Each structure stands twice: as structure tokens, then as C-alpha cells.
Amino acid sequence: MSIIEAVRKYLQTCPLLKSGTLNVDFLPPEAATYSVDVVPVKPVLKAYMDGSSQRQFLFVLATRTYYGEFVRQQLDNLCFFEEFAEWLDKQNRTRSFPDLGDGRNARKLEVTTSGYVFAPDTDTARYQIQCRLSYFQKGER
Structure with missing residues (x-):
């Protein structure tokens, strides 16, 4: 399984994402849609010496939502990301990470x-938040 799939x-x-489809590198023009997008980064x-490595994977969680002059709408939009950051922090505290498959172990997932x-x-x-997954990849040797 690829990292982005995991x-x-x-x-x-x-x-928080139960109400919509989570796309990959594509955010539709309709409101209440989500996408996880890859961010370019040096992975290693x-x-x-044994070929193992500490790695990182950067990504953005994006959503398209209603936007306008109403303060309550913008507060709700930003509160979504505060709640998402809290959820991710809780996952780190409980060490609940994505399953990256054989030879890869997630170490940290942070905003x-x-x-x-x-x-x-x-x-x-489009609103977004950037995150980083740190993981260990076992060497081939």
C-alpha cells in the first residue's frame, strides 16, 4: 500500500470527515468536499548503513466550504480545523497511526x-491544514 493510500x-x-468523500489531489467545486493532497518534500x-531510514510525508487536508461575509460561517470553518488538530493530537498520544504496511512504522503524525x-x-x-507523518522504513539489506 502506498503512503498516500494509508x-x-x-x-x-x-x-469530522464522516459527512463527505475524501478525494486525493482533487477538491471538487462543491461545498462540503474534502481532499488529501501531497506536498513536495525531501522524504528521507x-x-x-543498513538501508533503513527515518522519513517524512507531508500532506494537506483541504475542504471546500461556504464562505462569505458572515462571521459565524468563518468561525465554524476554522473551528473544524481546530477540532481536526485536536483529533490528530489525541491519535498521537494514544499512538494510533496509519498502517503503512510491511517494513514501515509510523512514529508521529502532526499538524x-x-x-x-x-x-x-x-x-x-478552499480551507486547508498542513500535516506531517514521520515514519521509519526498514532497509532492504
Whole structure:
């Protein structure tokens, strides 16, 4: 299983995402939609002599939601990401991580930016939060 598949499957267990489909690298124009998008990053943090390595995988959880002049709507949009960050923090405390398959062990899953509006439009906007998965990959030797 690929890392992005494992992350998507894992994020689908989040109760906050139960109301919509979680796409990959695609956020539809309709409100109440979600996407997990890959962020470019150097994956290997530290390499060992036996071929093992400490690695990272960066991704964005994005949603398209209603947007406009109403303060309550914007507060609700940002509160979603606060609650998501709290959920992710709880998963770390209980060491509940994505199953990355044989030879890979997740070590930490963390939020690296707060949720923010990324691309406002007339009545909807893309909001997103960036996250990082740190994991160990066993060497081939």
C-alpha cells in the first residue's frame, strides 16, 4: 500500500470527515468536499548503513466550504480545523497511526500549520491544514 493510500484510509476514520468523500489531489467545486493532497518534500530525513531510514510525508487536508461575509460561517470553518488538530493530537498520544504496511512504522503524525483559508471565491473557499507523518522504513539489506 502506498503512503498516500494509508493516510487517506486513516483520515477516513476521523469523525469530522464522516459527512463527505475524501478525494486525493482533487477538491471538487462543491461545498462540503474534502481532499488529501501531497506536498513536495525531501522524504528521507536520515539514512542508515543498513538501508533503513527515518522519513517524512507531508500532506494537506483541504475542504471546500461556504464562505462569505458572515462571521459565524468563518468561525465554524476554522473551528473544524481546530477540532481536526485536536483529533490528530489525541491519535498521537494514544499512538494510533496509519498502517503503512510491511517494513514501515509510523512514529508521529502532526499538524504543521493551523487551518487557513487558501483560495476564497464568491460563496465558497478552499480551507486547508498542513500535516506531517514521520515514519521509519526498514532497509532492504
